[in-house]
Amino acid sequence: MNQMDFYKRIALVGEKIPAGKVATYGQIALLCGKPNNSRQVGYALNRGKAGKGFPAYRVLNSKGYLSGAASFETPDMQRRLLEKEGVKVSDDDKVDLKKFGWHHTLEEAKTLYEIFEKKGI
DNA sequence: TAGGTGACGCGGT
């Protein structure tokens, strides 16, 4: 797939991240079919490539840290948005992925793949 | 064209 399609896939994956849960860059890259492109997911969000409505605040790094917090309107914006929907963020900007991580099922992954196919991306 | 960058991730120490 080309880069534009990859960004479209990211946007679709974003719609599946449940409120009150968080996903990782690597997880999104995997669901998009490019497991080695986690860096590009970060790039896409930073540049708004996944669309205005994408819940970027629900995306953290593999350790659970709010690694992109500095790129929001204010440094505490991501933390506030997460806490507003019940996600606990520690003083050092970390979330417990065991508790709040989105542990997507194989079924959800398949559903996404079907959506990609149907949209031809 | 070559080289540097980074909202990443994994494995080793």
Next chain:
DNA sequence: CACCGCGCCACCT
């Protein structure tokens, strides 16, 4: 847990 090296890859000088 921290720190480090390395692989990764689209972008941007």
